[in-house]
Amino acid sequence: MLSIFNQAQRHPNSTAILDSTGEYSYGSLWEKSSQIAAYLLEGQADLNQARVGFMLSPGINYVATLWGIWKAGGIAVPLCLTYPLPSLTYVIEDTNAMLLVVEPMYQGILQDYALEKGIRLLDVNHLQQKKATASLPQIEVDRGALILYTSGTTSLPKGVLSTHANLEAQISTLIHAWEWTASDHTLCLLPLHHVHGLVNVTCCALWAGATLQFLHPFQAEEVFSIFLDGKVNVFMAVPTIYFKLIAEFDSYSENQKKALTNCMSPFRLMVSGSAALPASVMERWKAVSGHTLLERYGMTEIGMAISNPYRGERRTGAIGTPLSGVQVRLVDEDYEEVAIGTPGEIQVKGPGVFASYWGKAEATQKAFTEDGWFKTGDIAVVERGYYRILGRDSIDIIKSGGYKISALEIEEVLRSHALIKDCAVIGIPNEEWGELVAAVLVTEAALDLSELKDWLKERLPSYKSPKVYQILADLPRNAMGKVVKNELKPLFS
Numbered sequence: 001m002l003s004i005f006n007q008a009q010r011h012p013n014s015t016a017i018l019d020s021t022g023e024y025s026y027g028s029l030w031e032k033s034s035q036i037a038a039y040l041l042e043g044q045a046d047l048n049q050a051r052v053g054f055m056l057s058p059g060i061n062y063v064a065t066l067w068g069i070w071k072a073g074g075i076a077v078p079l080c081l082t083y084p085l086p087s088l089t090y091v092i093e094d095t096n097a098m099l100l101v102v103e104p105m106y107q108g109i110l111q112d113y114a115l116e117k118g119i120r121l122l123d124v125n126h127l128q129q130k131k132a133t134a135s136l137p138q139i140e141v142d143r144g145a146l147i148l149y150t151s152g153t154t155s156l157p158k159g160v161l162s163t164h165a166n167l168e169a170q171i172s173t174l175i176h177a178w179e180w181t182a183s184d185h186t187l188c189l190l191p192l193h194h195v196h197g198l199v200n201v202t203c204c205a206l207w208a209g210a211t212l213q214f215l216h217p218f219q220a221e222e223v224f225s226i227f228l229d230g231k232v233n234v235f236m237a238v239p240t241i242y243f244k245l246i247a248e249f250d251s252y253s254e255n256q257k258k259a260l261t262n263c264m265s266p267f268r269l270m271v272s273g274s275a276a277l278p279a280s281v282m283e284r285w286k287a288v289s290g291h292t293l294l295e296r297y298g299m300t301e302i303g304m305a306i307s308n309p310y311r312g313e314r315r316t317g318a319i320g321t322p323l324s325g326v327q328v329r330l331v332d333e334d335y336e337e338v339a340i341g342t343p344g345e346i347q348v349k350g351p352g353v354f355a356s357y358w359g360k361a362e363a364t365q366k367a368f369t370e371d372g373w374f375k376t377g378d379i380a381v382v383e384r385g386y387y388r389i390l391g392r393d394s395i396d397i398i399k400s401g402g403y404k405i406s407a408l409e410i411e412e413v414l415r416s417h418a419l420i421k422d423c424a425v426i427g428i429p430n431e432e433w434g435e436l437v438a439a440v441l442v443t444e445a446a447l448d449l450s451e452l453k454d455w456l457k458e459r460l461p462s463y464k465s466p467k468v469y470q471i472l473a474d475l476p477r478n479a480m481g482k483v484v485k486n487e488l489k490p491l492f493s
């Protein structure tokens, strides 16, 4: 049996999930997921790593479907809830998912497409209406478990395939490092098509037998009102969310502030990650909650690799030391390890490192050194024993709101607009979002930016859409004809 199911089996009466529809025990999660597995199997003995896409709100149905896919022997492909149709179909076609599980509110967007392509579109509520039983296959941990999409230096996102063994390594590392237990109660408000929300929060809580409360969509006021219930003791978020919570806190009366600080100070743990945590946010959050945020570093391909300690000094601006079981080295351009204090690329090895980019053997091979180190593309330095991130080796990767965004993907979409002759997309520093997506356009004729925004809405999720624009007669290029993006940054200052 997969280790993530252990606590559920041991403590069927403990509360597993709290969501907007109610409270669910581990026993009922177990039953629901078995029922979903039986329906997905439809008489087959094993899904044999068939990809199953699912588009569900965070909550009991989400987790029961994830577990149901795993119990039936499938590979889970979580779909982003805010993707427009072209982004969804890209993922569905790339993984060749012939089974999709949705709830009614997401049925509309996929219905015609699924019909046209002969894909089975299953309503999650329907899956649970009738009792279904099936003998479930034995799942070996070296099977594929999950495909998450991540943007990189290629224009289209790549599917990161992790096996059950990879996930078990990622989860057990965090359970140990951050001392998760069955008495924990965490609030998940992060999207579930990324490692942060899915592995670090959801899977860790389930592995530990803890209570997992969902809030969707994120609303700062709601977060505080849940905190005031006094049950949550573990909280994880991206820096943008802490920024937004601080802004909400600042709008409260002195009495409300006091009550909130009092209810947050007994939390066991508050974590920040997915993007650099600004020192100003770290300091303000300490004043708001009494907590020194634990900042850690990870990536979709590797899970978490480096973390400030649960017990010990949490240093502002640093990401800490390698987690147990994760090998980390800093190297120069020739992949030689650099001396302490010299910046180098972070490379990682370990059982949590992903299996492959789905269907992309060449990209997978390029991502590793010949002796098996995964090349993160992040540049760091070790100072007084702790790693500190200095930046990335590519200007084309933007981190906004904790989301990794490829400038090239956005440029390709912009270039398909009839009035856009040329363009360049860059990230510009922003305290709230980390970076803001900015676009410089060369146009054929006058372009209405609000019409452009509407046009983009049908082609890109809103977090990838440029937030600021500049129009130029031409883009600055070097002798090789390559756009000099660094010269564009001052245009937005």
Ligand code: MCA
Pocket: 189, 190, 191, 194, 195, 196, 197, 217, 218, 238, 240, 241, 273, 274, 275, 297, 298, 299, 300, 303, 400, 401, 402, 403, 404, 433, 435, 436, 437, 462, 463, 467
């Ligand atoms: C949305 N808006 C933005 C951005 N996103 N503006 C600037 N930059 C952005 N990135 C605008 C929208 O256009 C909209 O404006 C308004 O903000 C509200 O949009 P909405 O989508 O509703 O925003 P939100 O709900 O407030 O979302 C903010 C958020 C979200 C909660 C911080 O971005 C989020 O969930 N981020 C987490 C991403 C994450 O989990 N990353 C982990 C991947 P208007 O109303 O004018 O249209 S990294 C990972 O997994 C690795 C392994 C790791 O290390 O963790």
Ligand code: AMP
Pocket: 150, 151, 195, 272, 273, 274, 275, 276, 277, 295, 296, 297, 298, 299, 300, 301, 319, 376, 378, 389, 392, 399, 402, 403, 404
């Ligand atoms: P993703 O591919 O979406 O999983 O994002 C992974 C990337 O997020 C990493 O390669 C880093 O660039 C960035 N990242 C994650 N955690 C941190 C952190 N604590 N500080 C700075 N960057 C981070």
